[in-house]
Amino acid sequence: MSDTSQTLHKSSSKFQRAVTDPVNIAMLLLLAVLAYLVIWPFVQLVIETLTWGQGDRRISRDAIPGEFTWFHWLQATSGPLSSKMLYGPLMNTLITGIAATILALVAGGVLAWCVVRSDMPGKRWLQPILTLPYIIPSFAIALAWEAVFRSPKVGGQPGVYEAFLGTAPPEWLSYGAFPISVTLAIHYFPFAYLLVAGALATIDSQMEEGALISGAGRLMTLRRITFPVVAPAFVAALILTFGKTIGQFALPFLLGAPTQFHTVATMIYANLTLGLDSLAFVLAIVLITMSLVSIWLSNRFVGNKSRRFETISGKGFRSRVIALGAWRWPVFVAVALFAFTVGILPLILLGVQSVMLIDGFYGLENLTWHFWVGRSNPEIAFGEPGVVHNNIILGATWNTLKLAFISAIIASVIGLVIAYITVRRAHNPLARALDQIAFIPFLFPTIAFGAMYLTLFAEPVGPIPALYGTFSLLVLISVVSRLPYSVKTGVTAITQIGQELEEAAELAGASWLQRFRRIIMPLASSGVLSGMMVSFVGVMRELSLIILLITPSTRVLMTVGFGYAEEGLAQLSNALVLIVAVLTIIGELILMWIGKGKMARLREKQS
C-alpha cells in the first residue's frame, strides 16, 4: 500500500521535473508546431479531395459544399477527363522519369568511375564543372534547350538550330518526352554521380587484389567483386533520382506545355490555374504516393544490402587507381567536352540570348544591352525595362535575397535545436518522433507541398491568420522544406560535441539557454554555417515549391523569370535565370571556401 503511494509520488516528481526542463518544453512546442506544419497540411489536402468545394457547383448539380464525396477521385480515375488528367500525365511522368534516371545513372556512373578509379588527368577542375548542372536551377537548362531547339511552329522565334541549319528541328526534339528526359538527366546526373562516386570510393582495392590473386581475371573481378559491392548504392541512387525527377515542375512545363505534353507535376499547376483545385489536389496526392513508394524502396535497398556490404574498415584502406594507358587523353577529352556541354554551354547560351535584341536572329548588329540596362521602350518587350531599371526585377531580387537569408537562418537554428534534442535525448520516444516529423518534408514533391500550403493557409484557422499572399508564408514553407537537411547538418555537428563539454558548463551553474548559446552554438557554428549556405542557395533557386503561393507583391527572381518565359519574353527570363545561376554558383564557391578554410581550422581545434 505504502509502496504504491511512494512510486506514485516519485513519478509525479519526475513529471514535474520533466515539464520544467527547457529542452522538454522546446521538444513539445516543436512537436506541436511541426505536426501542424507538416502532418496537418497533408491531412487537410486529403480532406479537401474528399469534400465538395464552392467551385464544384459549376461542375456538378449534386455538389453541397463541405459534404463528403468521392466525386474528385472518381472524376480523376474514371471520368471522361481521366486519361487527359491522370493517366496521360502519369504515363508521361513515368516515361520521362525512367528515361531521365537511366540516362543520368549511366552518365553519372561512367563519370564517377573515371574520376574515382581511373588516372584520368584534370580531375580536380573537371569535378566542380560536372556538378554545375545540379547547382544551377533546372529551369536554366530547359531555357538553354529551348534557345537551341525552339521551333516557330509552336510559336516564338527560331532557335539556334534553325538559324544555323536552316530547317526547323523536328517537334520531338523541341518539345515533349525526349527533351524533358534529356534535360532532366542533365540536371540530375551529378546527383547520381555523387552517390556512385561515394560508393566507389569505399571500395578497398585490396578486395579486388584479393580476387586477382586467387586467379580471377579483370572482367571477372569487376563482375563478381566490384559491381556487387557498388550495386546497392547504385540501385538506391536509381530510385532516389527517379523520386526527384517526378517532382520537377518548371522544366517539364517549359518543354512540354507548349505541345500539351503534361506530367503529373505540370498538371497540378495547370488544374490550379483552371480553378480545378480539388483535381489538382488529387494529383498532388498521387505524386506524393509515387515519391513515398520510391523512397521506401530505396531505403529498403540501402537498409538490407549496404549493411551487409559494409566496406569501410578504417585500417589498411587504400584505393588503387586504374591506369588508362593510351586511353588517358581521349577519355579526358571526352569527359571535358561533356562537362563543357552540360555545365558551361547552357550558361553561355543564356547569356547570349539575353543580349539579342530580336531572339532567333543571329548577327552582330542584333546585339544589345537593352535587356540588362535599357529603360522602358514600348517597341521592345511590351515596354519592359532592362534588368537594372526594372522595378519588378529589382523588387524580386530583394525578395529573393531576403527570403533565402531569413529562411536559411531560421531553418538552421531550428534544425540545430531539433538535432540537439534528437542526439541528447536519443532514448525519448518523443524526441525520435520529432526527428521523424522534421524529415517528412523530404518525402513531399515540392509542388505538392506548395499545394498543401495553399489549402492550409487560404483561410484563417483559429489564431492563425490566412497567410496566403504574404511573405511570411513563403518563409514558412521554405523553412519547413529545408528542415530535413538542416536537422541532418545539426545532428552531424552536435554528435561531434562531447557531452562532457556541456556537463562542465552545467556544473558551473549555466542554464540550458546559456549552455546552448555559449557552448553548443559556437562549437556547432562551422557545420551549421555551411548548412545555412546550402539552404540559402537551395531557397534561392527554388521555384516549384513556391510557384503556387506567389502573388504580385511577393515575387522572387525565379517566379518572375518563369513568368517572362510563359509570356515569351525569352531575353528577360534568360537574364533572370542567369542571375540566379550565377548567384547560386557564387554561393557554392563560398561554401567550398568555408569548407576548405574555416571549417577545417575549427575542426582541428575541436579535436
Next chain:
Amino acid sequence: MAQIYVRNLTKRYGNATALNNVSLEIDAGEFLVLLGPSGCGKTTLLRCLAGLETPDEGEIVMGDTVVFSAEKKIMVPPGKRNLGMVFQSYALWPHMTVRDNVKFGLDVLKTPKPVAEERLDAVLGDVGLGQLDQRYPSELSGGQQQRVALARLLATQPPIFLMDEPLSNLDARLRMDMRVELKRFQSNAAATTVYVTHDQTEAMTMSTRVVVMKDGEIQQISPPDQLYRQPQNTFVADFVGMPRINLVAAQADGKSPSAFTNGDIHVDVGWAPGEADIVIGARPEDITVSKTEAPKAQDYEITAVLPNGPETILQLTRGKTTMIARVGHDTDYVEKQMVWAHFDAAALNVYAAQSGQLIDRENGT
C-alpha cells in the same frame, strides 16, 4: 569544507543496476578515492554526486543541504550544488581561450569584474599557466590541458572537488608529477574531494580513504595501508596489490586447528580460524625465500625470475601450486633452482572459502 552523506543510493539503467543500495559518509576535507574495475559503478556514483545522473532511490546530503532525495522528491541541479569537477577528457571548451575557460564559472556566478580578474590571475599563476592564458586548448600539451581543467575547478573555490580519472590521459611520468600537484591544491583548498580511478597506485598514494567497488556495491572502505594489509574479501585482496596476492585454497589438515594444506603445500596460519575450508592470502613479500633449509619452510622450484628494478619477483612451484614471492634486487636466483620458502604467519589473511570474507583473528577460536 563540507561533509557528504550518501544513503541507500540505487541507480538503474533499464534492467542493469549500476549502483545497488550504496551508503557512504565522506568527512570534511577528506580525499576519498573510488576504486574499482571498469563498470563497477564508481563513475556513476560520482556523477550522482555531481547531479549529472538522477538516482532512482536514496538520498545525498552535502553539508546541511539535502541535494537529492527520492523520497522527498528533491533534486538540486548540478550548478546549485556548489562543487567543481574535473572530467576524464578535461571537457575544455575548444572555442574559448584558457582564460575564458577558467572565467566561465565566474561569469555564470556574476562575479564582479575586478574580483574575477584578480582571481583568474591568481589561479592561472598557481597552476603555472600565467603565460599561456590567451592560448586555445588545442594549442596546449596534455599536461597543460589538465592544468586548465584544474584551474577551472579552483576558480570558483567550491568546497567540494569531484575528479573523474583526471590523470588517465597523461603519460606515466607526468602522472607522477600531477599527483603531487593535485594533492597540494586539494590540501591548500581543504576541499572535500571524491576522486575516481582504476589505478590503484593513484588510490594508494593520494587518498585518506579508499572505497573499493564492484558490480555497483561497496566492497571495502579503508585507509590505504589497511586496504593493503587487511583486504576484507578475496576480491579486494586480489584487486589491490601489484604483483598480485597469492590466494591459496586450503583445507584443515586435521593435525592442528591452525594447520592447512592444499596437498602440495602446508601452512600454519598461527591461529585457529574455526573453518575447515579457507583461502589463504599471502602477499608476495610475506613469503621468505632462502637457499638453505629453514624451520617450517618447504622446498620449491623457481620457475621464473623477473627482475624489476628495486625488487625481483620469483615464481615458485611446488607440485601443481605456484606462488609469487618478492625478494630484494640484489639476488642471484636462477630458474630451476631449488629453494626453501616459508610464510610470515602474522601477515597472512585468512578468508572463508564459502563467502570469500576475511575471518577476523579476534573471532577465531
